[in-house]
Amino acid sequence: MSLRWCSLVLALPLSAQVHFVPQKLDIDIDGKPFTTFYAGEDANKPYLWPLRSANGKILTRRWPMEKDTGESHDHLHHRGLWFAYDGVNGVHFWANDPSYVAKDPHVGKIIVTKLTYADGDKAGTLTMQADWTAPDGKVLLHENRTMIFHSDPTLRIMDFDIRLTAAENVTFEDSKEGAFAIRLADALSEKKTGHMINAEGKQGMADVWGKRSNWVDYSGEVDGEKLGIAIFDSPSNPRHPNYWHSRDYGLFAIDPFGQHAFDPSQPESHWTLDAGKSIRFRWRVVIHPGDTASAHIADMYQRWAHEGSRTASE
Numbered sequence: 001m002s003l004r005w006c007s008l009v010l011a012l013p014l015s016a017q018v019h020f021v022p023q024k025l026d027i028d029i030d031g032k033p034f035t036t037f038y039a040g041e042d043a044n045k046p047y048l049w050p051l052r053s054a055n056g057k058i059l060t061r062r063w064p065m066e067k068d069t070g071e072s073h074d075h076l077h078h079r080g081l082w083f084a085y086d087g088v089n090g091v092h093f094w095a096n097d098p099s100y101v102a103k104d105p106h107v108g109k110i111i112v113t114k115l116t117y118a119d120g121d122k123a124g125t126l127t128m129q130a131d132w133t134a135p136d137g138k139v140l141l142h143e144n145r146t147m148i149f150h151s152d153p154t155l156r157i158m159d160f161d162i163r164l165t166a167a168e169n170v171t172f173e174d175s176k177e178g179a180f181a182i183r184l185a186d187a188l189s190e191k192k193t194g195h196m197i198n199a200e201g202k203q204g205m206a207d208v209w210g211k212r213s214n215w216v217d218y219s220g221e222v223d224g225e226k227l228g229i230a231i232f233d234s235p236s237n238p239r240h241p242n243y244w245h246s247r248d249y250g251l252f253a254i255d256p257f258g259q260h261a262f263d264p265s266q267p268e269s270h271w272t273l274d275a276g277k278s279i280r281f282r283w284r285v286v287i288h289p290g291d292t293a294s295a296h297i298a299d300m301y302q303r304w305a306h307e308g309s310r311t312a313s314e
Contacts, residue, residue, distance in 0.1 A: 025117065025126070030151055032056060035080075037115075037126060037147075044096045045110040046130065048147075049080025051182070051229070053287050054154050057222045059229055061183045061250060071186045076100075078183035078251060081285070083162060084110060085257055087173030088141065091134045094177040109133045110143070123150045131167075139167045156287035165278040172271040176210075176245050176261040180283050181253035182229065187222050189250035194220035196246055197292050199301070205248040210262035212241045215301045217292040218252050226290050230297050234282035235305050256281060282308065 025037040033052060040046040049065055050058045060080050062069040077097040086094035091108040101107045114129040125148050132141035142165045150157040160180070188194045190205055197203045198213035208216055214235075219228025231254055233242050243262040245253040255262070259269035273279060284304055288295035 025115065027124070027126070027149055029054075029124075029149060029156065030153075034149065034156060037128075038080075039112040039115075040079075040082075040110070042098070043077070043079050044098055044107065045082055045084050045093065046112050046128065047080040047082040051081060051285075051287060052156070053222075053225070053227050053289070054152070054156055055225065055289075057225055057227060059185055059188055059222060059227060059287060061185050072249065074249070075183070075251070078181070081182045083145070083160075083180050085172060085175070085179045085255075086177035087175045087257075088132065089134070089170050090173075091132075091140065092177075093132055094175075094179075105135060108135060108140070121151070123148050125149075132164075140170050141165065142167055154289055158285040160283045160285070161280070162282075163278050163280045164273070166273040166275050168275045170273050172257040172269075172273070174258055174260045174269040176243075176255060176258050178245070178255045178257055179253065180231070180255075180281070181245070181251065182231070182285070184218060184229070184250035184252055185222060186250060188218065188220040188227070188229075190218075190220075190248035191250075192220065194218055194248075194250070195291070196252075198244065199241075199298065205246065208244055208246050210243060210245075212243055214241050214305070215297065216244050216246055216252070216254075217295070217297045218246065219288075219291045219295075228288050228291060228295060228297075230286045230288070230292075230295075230300075232284040232286070232301050232304055234284075234308055236308060237281050237283075238279060254283070 023039045027034050035048045035051050050060045063071045077095050084093040086092045092106050093108045096107045110130050110132050112130045117126045128145045130143040131139045133139050144163045146161040148159040196208050196218045198208050198216045215232045217228050217230040239256050242254050242256045245255050259266045
């Protein structure tokens, strides 16, 4: 089995020194469409959309990338799968759709500066570099992200390794508006057929939102098929296990920066990062058939967490 990457290739003379960043890369797994990477000039941040199951069912909301879908039209900045955060030196990188600029002068942009990718029989890798840029054009953070897409007959597995390096002294303010996120299809939301459960067995938004946990799985029914999507938080991540910003309308996110915003008993967080210093996060996303129990999500997490710890110690 192999992964195939489809993109528009622009031929240039060998002597050309101009670097073109593709605005769109289609990602196929075992000959079937899985997702597309968008550099996100239309959204002020990069994103992956749509996310499909191994059987081709779409688990992410189609709007606003597609119009007249009959789905909810809230939160224009929720697009597929993305990583961003509000409140970096006062700049908003989460609620940062270009249409918001007229009302919010603090909207920033995450600008992709480089993409590289490699095929593989069992996994394919997409590496991205991006600059988190303030409204005045000043770069606050450099992001290096590696995304690995695994081949599997029934699962869709993605690994994310994200490193943020401060271009100047930065502070991540305490906010629930972040950070690693997916906007699920309306049909999969808890308001429809969906059901969320965390590693402690807590169920539903009331007991999952604002709680810390190793993982959360959000499962339901899409076009008559029982499907789910899980996010795993690596034990190596700062502040692990992190808080979950998971809503019944289909927002599915984990936030390593917010603290008091989720738990008023905790002090307000002002996470500082000096110029040149870095922080690193690792997450895994698993799209699976069936519900949490039948997919053995708890066991899957333990194997992944153990393997990650073993690899880190070598």
